[in-house]
Amino acid sequence: MSIPTREWQLVRRPHGEPVDEDFALVSMERPDPAPGEVVVRTLAMSVDPYMRGRMNATRSYAPSWELGETMQGGAIGQVVDSRSDEVPVGALVLHGLAWRDVAVVPAAHVSVVDPLPGLPLSLYLGVLGMPGLTAWAGLFRLAAFAEGDAVFVSGAAGAVGSLVGQFAKLRGASRVVGSAGTAEKVAWLGEIGFDAAFDYHAGAVADLLAEAAPDGIDVFFDNVGGEHLEAAIGAFRTYGRAALCGSISGYNAVSAPPGPRNLSLVVGKRLSLRGFIVGDHADLRPEFVAAVSGWLQDGSLVARETVVEGLDSAVEAFRSLLGGGNTGKMVVRLAPDPA
Amino acid sequence: MSIPTREWQLVRRPHGEPVDEDFALVSMERPDPAPGEVVVRTLAMSVDPYMRGRMNATRSYAPSWELGETMQGGAIGQVVDSRSDEVPVGALVLHGLAWRDVAVVPAAHVSVVDPLPGLPLSLYLGVLGMPGLTAWAGLFRLAAFAEGDAVFVSGAAGAVGSLVGQFAKLRGASRVVGSAGTAEKVAWLGEIGFDAAFDYHAGAVADLLAEAAPDGIDVFFDNVGGEHLEAAIGAFRTYGRAALCGSISGYNAVSAPPGPRNLSLVVGKRLSLRGFIVGDHADLRPEFVAAVSGWLQDGSLVARETVVEGLDSAVEAFRSLLGGGNTGKMVVRLAPDPA
Known part of the structure; x- marks a missing residue:
């Protein structure tokens, strides 16, 4: 059994401002997970300014995306199938393979999240991410x-x-x-x-x-x-x-x-x-998470999001981001947080 | 008894490249030293690129020179009169008041030098300064x-x-x-x-x-x-x-x-x-002096100077410096090192 998914690919390198024709939303099937891999359904994915650099042929600090391959980016999702003992079905995880409905990822490449009560999971793409x-x-x-x-x-x-x-x-x-x-x-x-x-x-x-x-x-x-x-x-x-x-x-x-x-x-x-x-600067993460979690829970920190609905709107969200269409973190929501 | 001296004054702020008319070499008399002061005859004086900024009206990191006052700069000289117990006549000292034949300086503002054998004192304006x-x-x-x-x-x-x-x-x-x-x-x-x-x-x-x-x-x-x-x-x-x-x-x-x-x-x-x-970064001076003195004495460091003779030539030396006329340290020598 393979896994149906829709994925955004870069099909042409943007010249200046990206346009719709630079991207294609492709329906495809991914193979079933290999041992050690998990299947993650995307709940929310990130679009970030640095992604513009990955669309160029010249290498920036992150490698260029290949034409005709699916783009990548930060996402939070829920595990729907698992061949890893460490990351069971139902777990909420962060990973780096969104711009797609469903990701097949090595369990070693996901971080299991223990969510803060009452706060949307998408905060892990922004204030907590x-x-x-x-x-x-x-x-x-x-x-x-x-x-x-x-x-x-x-x-x-x-x-x-x-x-x-x-x-x-x-x-x-x-x-x-x-x-x-x-x-x-x-x-x-x-x-x-x-x-x-x-x-x-x-x-x-x-x-x-x-x-x-x-x-x-x-x-x-x-x-x-x-x-x-x-x-x-x-x-x-x-x-x-x-x-x-x-x-x-x-x-x-x-x-x-x-x-x-x-x-x-x-x-x-x-x-x-x-x-x-x-x-x-990943070594700063523990002190960062400790301080920010506290500020979020006592209400002293405002973590605003601009939420765009649906994978179909992801390119539109990215283009809007480059034009300043967001206030706070720009997030693309694919599915509601699990209850 | 007062002290005859010749001193370089800034008389006009340069516009672009300094010209001779921006400066005047003035013969004058300085009062005898007060208690705690010493009189230092200049042996060699420094001209440095940063001095160009002091000629402008807008404050740089060093304060602007006033028009009609004598300029200042690093120098090494010999004490010829002293009203300080700490700094006797004959001492070799560094101070910051040259562009003049003779400086009257508080003893607290000079550094007594114990010269390295066989090396010119002007090195204290360059490699050792x-x-x-x-x-x-x-x-x-x-x-x-x-x-x-x-x-x-x-x-x-x-x-x-x-x-x-x-x-x-x-x-x-x-x-x-x-x-x-x-x-x-x-x-x-x-x-x-x-x-x-x-x-x-x-x-x-x-x-x-x-x-x-x-x-x-x-x-x-x-x-x-x-x-x-x-x-x-x-x-x-x-x-x-x-x-x-x-x-x-x-x-x-x-x-x-x-x-x-x-x-x-x-x-x-x-x-x-x-x-x-x-x-x-004056706190680095001890480690700097220790290392550089060693390298100078064992010959592993080359400390080249471009020497211009005489106070009369000091402005010419400074203008040449800004045009790249020096190799190594540009020094104006007023008198030979004491034997």
């Missing part, structure tokens, strides 16, 4: 955040940015400023505790930042790239630290954008600019 | 150099760069590559042990670097800025580290140069770019 750990590692390790620091987050209404700002406030930031792409997002940042926020379409980022953080900043967490970094370098106090997480403003760019013109300030201000990939 | 410690701190602390790393140094024939490359070789670099501004400097880099070197006027720096370091680099020590940083970011292996020390290519610039277009690689390669000022 890769985006959450990204925010944690970038803020606390790469940017060496310390109590009293003033923090600026670009793309602050996204999955990662909205957590960076809240983590900083919960740990004693003197001021947290965020940028976002719409007035609605800016308003929401105020609701979740940012001290100031601005729409980066409303003027020069450097001017908007100077107004929002008149005394300067100590930490910059960058999700956007481009003009934001130049503005942050200008606003930094001595010994400022930037954690460079991504540059969504450039992911669809066909030619490279110019870099900041004020890099000479990096010397005089003794700045540190550090790029990072969350996969290098 | 601020440029040496700059090379040491940048390479070993900021860029976290480790044995086996491949290192790229820009402005490698200068006071700092020539030491960075040699320090790296002495501590086990797998490859050391330098850039310089003339064919003569490039040839000299080969003589002092660089594995490869190129003239950065000979083509695109990225292409020249790719040829000189075909397997990429782990550490970049930047004295030049501009195109060099973009080339280094492109050549970095994963986890590459840059120590950003200066950007002499831009010191005379009237408008800001464009930044590197490939900053998005900082994320995927997990790069670290750190600016620094040597003054923050």
Whole structure:
């Protein structure tokens, strides 16, 4: 018996902004699980900005996807068949093989989840998952955040940015400023505790930042790239630290954008600019999960999601994400959480 | 009795490249030393790239010089009059008040030197002084150099760069590559042990670097800025580290140069770019002096100087420095070392 599934494949490399014709939703059958494998029905899958890089032929930090093969990404699902003693039928698991209805995965490649009561499982794709750990590692390790620091987050209404700002406030930031792409997002940042926020379409980022953080900043967490970094370098106090997480403003760019013109300030201000990939910081997971689980359960942390329904809508969700259509974590839900 | 002296003053802020009319050599008299002060006759004084920033009205990391006041800078001299018990007449001392024949200085602001036998005192302005410690701190602390790393140094024939490359070789670099501004400097880099070197006027720096370091680099020590940083970011292996020390290519610039277009690689390669000022790293001085003194005495380190004679030539020496007229440390000698 084989396993019917529908899967999203990359069939053409996007040039600039991805279009529908770059992808195909394919009905197919996967072979039954081999010994040690489990079959997982997807409950919710993640679409993330870094996936844009995997669609290019040139290798980024994650390998390129092959044309005509199914894409991959973070997902949470339920085991519906198992040839592993460790992971029984019914278990809720995280794995990295979604963009599909059903995944056949080695049991060693899944993580069994013991869900927090009353919270949706999709939080394991966001605040309790890769985006959450990204925010944690970038803020606390790469940017060496310390109590009293003033923090600026670009793309602050996204999955990662909205957590960076809240983590900083919960740990004693003197001021947290965020940028976002719409007035609605800016308003929401105020609701979740940012001290100031601005729409980066409303003027020069450097001017908007100077107004929002008149005394300067100590930490910059960058999700956007481009003009934001130049503005942050200008606003930094001595010994400022930037954690460079991504540059969504450039992911669809066909030619490279110019870099900041004020890099000479990096010397005089003794700045540190550090790029990072969350996969290098898995050792922080225990402290991250402990802190964030507590904040979620006592209500001090807001974990918003933008949920798109159905595998058919996954490409649409991804394209919307690159255009800033999400507030908080963009999630594609394939099936309701089990009762 | 007062003390006759000649001193260089800044009389106009340079626009772009400094010209002779921006400076005046003034004959004047300084008051006799107060209690606790010493009078030091200058033997040799330093001109350094960072001084260009002090000539601007906008504050850099060192404060701006006032118009019509005497400039300052590192110097070594001999005490000719003393009202301090700690620093007697005849002592050889380092201080920060040259651009003048004679300095009147609080004894607490001088460092008494116990010279290494057979070596010129001016080495305390270079390899044993601020440029040496700059090379040491940048390479070993900021860029976290480790044995086996491949290192790229820009402005490698200068006071700092020539030491960075040699320090790296002495501590086990797998490859050391330098850039310089003339064919003569490039040839000299080969003589002092660089594995490869190129003239950065000979083509695109990225292409020249790719040829000189075909397997990429782990550490970049930047004295030049501009195109060099973009080339280094492109050549970095994963986890590459840059120590950003200066950007002499831009010191005379009237408008800001464009930044590197490939900053998005900082994320995927997990790069670290750190600016620094040597003054923050004085705690490294004991280990630095111990290692470098040993290397100088056993002949394993080459400390070349470009010596210009006479206080009258100090501005000319400074202007030449900004144009790359020096190989190794640029020094202005006012008087021979005491026998």
